[in-house]
Amino acid sequence: MPDSLDLIAQEIASCTKCPLHQGRTNTVPGEGPATSDIMLIGEGPGFYEDQSGRPFVGASGRFLEELLQGIGLSREMVFIGNVVKCRPPENRDPAADEIAACKAYLDRQIETIDPKVIVTLGRFSMARWFPKARISKIHGQPRRFGSRLVVPMYHPAAGLRSPKVKEEIVLDFNQLPALIDQVKSWGEPPQDDAEDPDSDDPVQLSLF
């Protein structure tokens, strides 16, 4: 049977691969169309996400919706997910072993959606493509991985805490329509492009 977002979500719903399953109310697999051009990846579910089973439904989610509206999109038009699908207790950061345990689900979601642009929201999703990087240094700078661009951005929650960060998030978001157009103009990626985020030699866009 071919993989699908529904199938992945069903598997997540019964997953016990890491200790986070013990405290969850609901799993939060992520949501959005399988044909999304953009995939937004945050860190992990918080209280409201755990209660509802939906990603980004609290204050951060409202800000994210504003950001999407600012570029002519709605949350229904993009896929929104997280690196871990179950809420860490007390909203602590997800641990490395929990992210590793959950990675295969995110891998499959990315493969199924095949987005043109992946936006990492916060440092935990950024670390997958930009290990050791500092978000304050690289936010908003797209980098090519195979047939797509990955754009690191601050987590919306950081924008709610700091007006300066909020301004930077808005500027970073405003680039997205042009970046999608750019990826659409590429055609087929060269065979030797680095698709694997673990690759040593991702292709750097010369434009940025």
Ligand code: SF4
């Ligand atoms: S966080 Fe991911 S790996 Fe851990 S129990 Fe939940 S779905 Fe499974």
